[in-house]
Amino acid sequence: MTAVRRTRARGIETLTLDSPQHRNALSAALVGELTGALTDCGTDDAVRAVVLTHTGTTFSAGADLRDPPHPDALVALLRLLVELPRPVVARVTGHVRAGGLGLLAACDIAAASHTATFAFTEVRIGVAPAVISLPLLPRTDPRALARYCLTGERFDAAEAARIGLLTAAGDDVDALLEPVLDGLRRSAPEALTETKRLLTARVLETFDRDAAPLTALSARLFSSPRAREGMTAFLERRDPEWVL
Template identity: 80%
Template sequence: MTVVRAEHERGVTTLALDSPATRNALSAVLVGELADALTRCGKDTDVRAVVLTHTGNTFCAGADLRDPPPPEAFVGLLRRIVELRKPVVARVDGHVRAGGLGLLGACDIAVAGAAASFAFTEVRIGVAPAVISLPLLPRADPRALARYYLTGERFDAAEAVRTGLLTAAGDDADAVLAPVLDGLRRSAPEALAETKALLTAKVLQTFDRDAADLTALSARLFSSAQAREGMTAFLERRDPAWVV
């Protein structure tokens, strides 16, 4: 059963994360299918742009704690979004947690509706937002990231726009998305590719410089005693031992 559903209309391919039973958590299967779908979009001359969205009430709940992808596979997925020579637009109409915010950061444009909510929950299960920092640190407000990375607080779409995690938000995600897609459909494909390359150059420099170290950090933290306690507590729906 596929967990990434693709549809195409007027030059735009929509890739929907379609595993609502797991809240579209980043499993090894989902990461692999999404990476493959993006590769196909990159090779298809009929694809002008890609929309990344979701089914259910959650865009992405972060790492699948029962079937997590290897850190290097997730880093590869993030880089594939950034390097794709076609704009990738995130459309969010639900909750985004942890690694899901890495997907948003990798996208060129991100829009959301009123139902969207966001949180960097890594510290609450004993890990750190390591590899997702590759696209996020060059693009988002550093003081805001410091607060939300360190506290795991939940915040809304308006705050996500203010901090640079979102491009725009409104009551209706599709209404916010419509003018973006109209603009992309009116733009020359090669001009879009070269303009995206200008915009992503510094992000890719961060990948080149820091990906290996952050991948190693992520692997080390996920295998730590604190992470085991944090993930067990999460699955058992209780506070971890360090909560005071």
């Protein structure tokens, strides 16, 4: 059973995260499928741009705690989104948590409806947003990122747009994206590739410099006793032992 559906219309390849029963959590299988689909898009001259969207009420709940991807695989996926020679547009109509926010930050353009909510929940299960900070830090407001990463608070789509996590937020996400997709279809493919390369250079510098230590940090935290307690508490729907 596939976790990523693929459709195409007028040069736009739509990749749909399709594991709603698991809230489109980033399992090893889903990350592998999405990586493969994006790789195909990057080498297909008939693809002008990619739309990344979802089924169900959640864009992505973050890492699948029962079948998490290896940190190296998640880094590779995020880097692929950033350096893909085709623009990647995120279309969000549901909730986004933890690692799912890394997917948004790695996309070139991201739009969400006002029904979407966002939260960096890592600290609440005893880990840190280590790997996803690679695309996040160069693209989002540092003061806001400090608040939301340190507290795990939920915020809405308007705030996500204000801090740079989203390009736009509104009642009708498809209306928001209609001029975006029209513009991409009207743009020369080679020009899109080179323009994206210019725009993502600083993000890729962050990957080159910090990916290895952040991958090691993620692996260390996820294997810690504190994280085991946090993940167990989450799955058991109770507060972890450190809550005051």
